[in-house]
Amino acid sequence: MDTNGDGSVASGEKSVILVAGGVASDKGIGLAMHQTFDNTGNPIGSHTGSINGSESPQFDIWGFFGNTGLDYLSSPMNxxxxxxxxxxxxDMSGWVVGWNGIDxxxxxxxxxxxxIDTGVGTMVCxxxxxxxxxxxxxxxxxxxxxxxxxGFGGVAYSLKLTGVVGTNLSHIPVPAAVWLFGSGLVGLVGVARRKKAAV
Structure with missing residues (x-):
């Protein structure tokens, strides 16, 4: 996320996705499906404070401003x-972030x-x-x-994911998008600075 308020996300404003005890899991994530998490449909893992191991292993958890977050999908990526x-x-229209207990x-x-927000990402293979x-x-x-x-309304957000398309799937994929599942995912998510609250 844009940390200096210039409207773009530069290289130094990015953060590696973290998991409990390390950086970037090697199990990959399923990107081409709708994911549900608990009986209310909320993810398990976003909370105030740093990564502590209580997070769902289904997600690649990250830390941002000292609080825990995750990325997930509310609809399939196609x-x-x-x-x-x-x-x-x-199609990235279903991309959702949970952070600091905000589901x-x-x-x-x-x-x-x-x-300029199109809801569409670009993938090069x-x-x-x-x-x-x-x-x-x-x-x-x-x-x-x-x-x-x-409190980050209007802040620029940039997501960069790299990996290897794999077949180690624990979920049932959307058939037309099986190729999009990433194995060995290493990703970068933006880092942001909280905008000053309006007084």
Whole structure:
């Protein structure tokens, strides 16, 4: 996330996704499915304070401003076809962040307030088909929705995920998007600075 208020997310404003006891799990995450977490549909893992091991092992947990967060999907990510450069356009409209006990900060693009938020990410693969064992890099940019309860409304957000497409799946995928499952995921999420509260 944009930490200096210039409207973009620079290299030094990013943070590696953390897991309890280490950095970036090697089990990967299932990206092409809708994920549910407890009997209310909320994720288990976002809480005030640092990573402490109580988080659900289903998620790649990260720390931000001393509090624990996670990324998840409220709807499947689907391939929307190729762009003019031959890269895959990925539907990111269901991307959600849970942070500091806030269960759902929708990051699928605030198109009502930010014309550049399309809800679409770009994925480049080492194999054109993005088939099994292909490496990938997924890039996505959005803004935290205005008036969000996190206090970060309007802040630029950038997500960069890299990994290897794999078949080690513990979930049932959406058939058209099986290729998007990442194994050995190493990702970067933005880091942000809390905007000054309006007085």
């Amino acid at each position: 391939d929307l076809g190729l762009d003019a450069n031959g890269n895959h356009k990925i 759902a900060i929708p990051m699928g693009g605030d198109t009502a307030n930010f014309a 080492s194999k054109a088909s993005c088939s099994n064992s292909s490496t990938f890099a997924l890039s996505y940019n959005a803004h935290v929705p205005l008036k969000d309860v996190s």
